[in-house]
Amino acid sequence: MPRLTSKDIPVFFHSRQLDHRPPYEWAGGERIRHPETPSRIEAIFRCLTNEDTLFTVRAPERLPLSWIARTHAPELLELYQTAARDLKADESLYPFVFHRRRGARADPSQLNQTGAFCLDSGTPLSASTWDAAVWSAACAFEAARLVGRGDSRLAYGLCRPPGHHASREQFGGYCYLNNAALAAKSLRPKGKVAIVDIDFHHGNGTQEIFYRDSKVLFVSLHADPKEFYPYFSGYAAESGAGPGQGFNLNLPLPRGCDGREYLHVIETKALPALRAFSPAFLVVSAGFDTYKADPIGAFRLETADYEELGERLGHLGVPTVVVQEGGYYVQHLGLNVTAFLRGLYKGGRNVS
Ligand code: OKP
Ligand code: ZN
Numbered sequence: 001m002p003r004l005t006s007k008d009i010p011v012f013f014h015s016r017q018l019d020h021r022p023p024y025e026w027a028g029g030e031r032i033r034h035p036e037t038p039s040r041i042e043a044i045f046r047c048l049t050n051e052d053t054l055f056t057v058r059a060p061e062r063l064p065l066s067w068i069a070r071t072h073a074p075e076l077l078e079l080y081q082t083a084a085r086d087l088k089a090d091e092s093l094y095p096f097v098f099h100r101r102r103g104a105r106a107d108p109s110q111l112n113q114t115g116a117f118c119l120d121s122g123t124p125l126s127a128s129t130w131d132a133a134v135w136s137a138a139c140a141f142e143a144a145r146l147v148g149r150g151d152s153r154l155a156y157g158l159c160r161p162p163g164h165h166a167s168r169e170q171f172g173g174y175c176y177l178n179n180a181a182l183a184a185k186s187l188r189p190k191g192k193v194a195i196v197d198i199d200f201h202h203g204n205g206t207q208e209i210f211y212r213d214s215k216v217l218f219v220s221l222h223a224d225p226k227e228f229y230p231y232f233s234g235y236a237a238e239s240g241a242g243p244g245q246g247f248n249l250n251l252p253l254p255r256g257c258d259g260r261e262y263l264h265v266i267e268t269k270a271l272p273a274l275r276a277f278s279p280a281f282l283v284v285s286a287g288f289d290t291y292k293a294d295p296i297g298a299f300r301l302e303t304a305d306y307e308e309l310g311e312r313l314g315h316l317g318v319p320t321v322v323v324q325e326g327g328y329y330v331q332h333l334g335l336n337v338t339a340f341l342r343g344l345y346k347g348g349r350n351v352s
Helices: 015-019 038-050 074-086 111-117 129-148 179-190 204-209 259-277 303-314 330-349
Strands: 009-012 024-027 030-033 055-058 154-157 193-197 216-223 248-253 281-286 320-324
Touching (some): 015 038, 038 055, 038 330, 074 111, 216 259, 259 303, 303 330, 320 330
Parallel strands (some): 009 055, 154 320, 216 248
Antiparallel strands (some): 024 030
16 A cells, blocks of 8 residues: 555545445425436546545545444345345336334344334445445545544545435445444544534434544534425424533534535534544535525525535544545536535645
């Protein structure tokens, strides 16, 4: 592995992440083309490799199952492997019977029981899903490893499928393994970790995983869950539980929110909470479905806002792992990611 210079932002990506191809999702009783496509990360990859002064792309090593099992239930991981074994190459499995587990048992060797492990009808399983999700998680994990070792102040996991909706026991919202949570879990023994989730949607999975944890602060800006996915969480009143009370901060924003409003909430709510926590590490769940042209989001951020946002987070001066989440306007996705990372890099340089 080449020695890092101060100019490098290491990027992790593996081509096997492209093999997961959800064909459609069920939304409002309609079958619509799935927005979470392999072309998303191909576009980001192209953009990052064109900017060769700032980024170095490399492949992660395969992540051992034992690491994933520190964040996810063994039954969930078994179900993914059942799907990898039993589904035909062109098959996508959408459960049509869901149930709230609440202590009920479900058998992960029976694909008919997938509904027990799944939150919604937009997140199919295929034979390739498990492998793609493991490589996606590996990208986040390797980025965290580099930052945790002090080898880089900033690293980016070009993750896909995304992760922030996946909880310990369930998948959904296009997410299977919680990449940001895996990264945070790996850093946690070395010091307090703050996770900032800037995806348009609330990171219900990440919130749930760290809800009782006082060493991991979760701060999320997202669309009001009264109106937008995931509907059942993301409300301001959710502030943590037990020892984790006070270490979960939800900042729901109204439809139509623009860069000014967004950055104002960052400045007045998110950054003060982050500074008060004084984390050793920062993990950013970076979604770009807040972009004005996003087909499923409803905010109005512009490319320049992402650079500004990055700069302000960079000013915290905390070693940072960025994990890719959503963002579905593929044409400008690479531009927005690059702007954000450039901002973080610049912001971080002006500290101390
Ligand atoms: C994943 B990530 C839109 C329905 C919404 C779920 C959204 C999942 C978003 N037709 N379906 O970007 O947070
Ligand atoms: Zn999203």
